[in-house]
Amino acid sequence: MKKILITGGAGFIGSHVVRRFVNNYPDVQIYNLDALTYAGNLENIRDIENAPNYVFVKGNITDTAFVDSLFSEHDFEGVINLAAESHVDRSITDPLIFVKTNVIGTMNLLNAAKDSWKGNYEGKRFYHVSTDEVYGTLGKEGLFTETTPYSPNSPYSASKAASDHFVRAYGETYGLPYIITNCSNNYGPYHFPEKLIPLFINNIINNKPLPVYGDGRYTRDWLFVEDHAAAIDLVYHNGKNHETYNIGGFNEWQNIDLVKLLCTKMDEKLGRESGESEKLITYVKDRPGHDLRYAIDASKINKELGWEPSVTFEQGLEKTIDWYLQNEEWLNSVTSGAYKEYYQKQYQ
Ligand code: NAD
Ligand code: TYD
Numbered sequence: 001m002k003k004i005l006i007t008g009g010a011g012f013i014g015s016h017v018v019r020r021f022v023n024n025y026p027d028v029q030i031y032n033l034d035a036l037t038y039a040g041n042l043e044n045i046r047d048i049e050n051a052p053n054y055v056f057v058k059g060n061i062t063d064t065a066f067v068d069s070l071f072s073e074h075d076f077e078g079v080i081n082l083a084a085e086s087h088v089d090r091s092i093t094d095p096l097i098f099v100k101t102n103v104i105g106t107m108n109l110l111n112a113a114k115d116s117w118k119g120n121y122e123g124k125r126f127y128h129v130s131t132d133e134v135y136g137t138l139g140k141e142g143l144f145t146e147t148t149p150y151s152p153n154s155p156y157s158a159s160k161a162a163s164d165h166f167v168r169a170y171g172e173t174y175g176l177p178y179i180i181t182n183c184s185n186n187y188g189p190y191h192f193p194e195k196l197i198p199l200f201i202n203n204i205i206n207n208k209p210l211p212v213y214g215d216g217r218y219t220r221d222w223l224f225v226e227d228h229a230a231a232i233d234l235v236y237h238n239g240k241n242h243e244t245y246n247i248g249g250f251n252e253w254q255n256i257d258l259v260k261l262l263c264t265k266m267d268e269k270l271g272r273e274s275g276e277s278e279k280l281i282t283y284v285k286d287r288p289g290h291d292l293r294y295a296i297d298a299s300k301i302n303k304e305l306g307w308e309p310s311v312t313f314e315q316g317l318e319k320t321i322d323w324y325l326q327n328e329e330w331l332n333s334v335t336s337g338a339y340k341e342y343y344q345k346q347y348q
Helices: 011-023 042-048 064-075 088-093 096-117 155-174 196-203 226-238 254-268 299-307 312-326 328-334 339-348
Strands: 001-007 028-034 054-058 078-081 127-130 178-183 183-188 208-212 219-224 243-247 253-254 283-285
Touching: 001 011, 001 299, 011 042, 011 054, 011 226, 011 339, 042 054, 064 096, 078 096, 078 196, 078 226, 088 096, 088 155, 096 127, 096 155, 127 226, 155 178, 183 196, 183 312, 196 208, 196 226, 196 254, 196 312, 196 328, 219 226, 219 254, 219 312, 226 243, 226 299, 243 299, 253 254, 254 283, 254 312, 283 339, 312 328
Parallel strands: 001 028, 001 078, 028 054, 078 127, 127 178, 178 243, 183 219, 208 283
Antiparallel strands: 219 253
16 A cells, blocks of 8 residues: 655644545555644544544654654655644744754655655655745735745744755755645634634634734735645645645735624624624734735646635635534633643733
8 A cells, every 4th residue: 555644634734634635545545643742633633533544653753763763664655744833923932943843854854755765756755835934025016926035034934944945955956856835824624723713713702802913904815724735635646846836815814804804704603793703803012023915826736737726715714613613622622721821921
């Protein structure tokens, strides 16, 4: 049986990717390697844990000996690397862990893949999942394309940019067959409630303030997570080696407009009076180095591979809100313990 290693599969996006691969490719053994940090949760993939083509491996990609031994034990046809520290605010307070996981962890995977494949790259693929944040910030106009120069502004995006550079360098230097995709902001089920949309859904449910950074006029391009997972599936199977592809939702929102839409929808769902949740909006101190605007030109993946988002933002947001309302137990379990401490420090 062919084997694919997916890292970070107990996290938000990784769980959707693992589920998709396990269900779509019953003849391929899917290995999910995850350290189960605060962001990793086996509940995210409970529904597929007993599938015959699924194996969970608890381990840390920063552990060189462990990663090497995993690759010597298994002949992986491909690697899809999603394991990462992923939250900008945490990267501002603790940047070093971002270098360890995002840069050194990726290096360990690159070295292990290169050494185990021994230059025989037929049918092999190293797929690195990255972000549009590596491009830095846009002004009011323009879009990020695959040739936009890298200009990361946060420790998170700098660590992702560094890892992208190493992946590309392994392609140039050792001929490693790689693909990188740079995606815009995702949202959907199993999103850890430290990021804007799930944090605000949770706060609205609990009647807590909605901390909008700065003037709220920052713009992000939002993509439903299952559409990202579909893009990863397509690129893994049909993309060209040594290429990068931008993935985006064609869906730009200023934070404050998005938050107001979310408030309106939550009022409807919770049976609250119209305008009630909006009263929770509280403008707070801005994030340092806050990127003004991200927006993706996803025409390359659209033209070359035929990918496009399958749901509108309205539909995706509806599905997301419904999921959180139906999964309060999940929400309560991830917001107990260490989360409370994080929240206190971040929003004191
Ligand atoms: P996440 O924080 O929800 O999940 C990360 C997962 O990686 C967790 O399961 C965690 O336990 C695991 N992990 C962390 N450190 C590890 C380590 N050292 N060894 C093994 N596993 C480790 O992240 P996400 O939002 O699902 O993002 C996944 C990937 O997609 C990341 O590489 C991120 O940069 C990229 N990305 C995210 C977005 C987004 O909007 N969330 C957008 C574009 C790209
Ligand atoms: P986030 O979900 O952290 O994603 P990213 O920083 O990777 O884009 O934030 C999305 C936007 O929302 C960003 O402009 C910062 C803003 N934001 C707030 O205004 N308040 C918050 O509490 C958070 C977490 C984010």
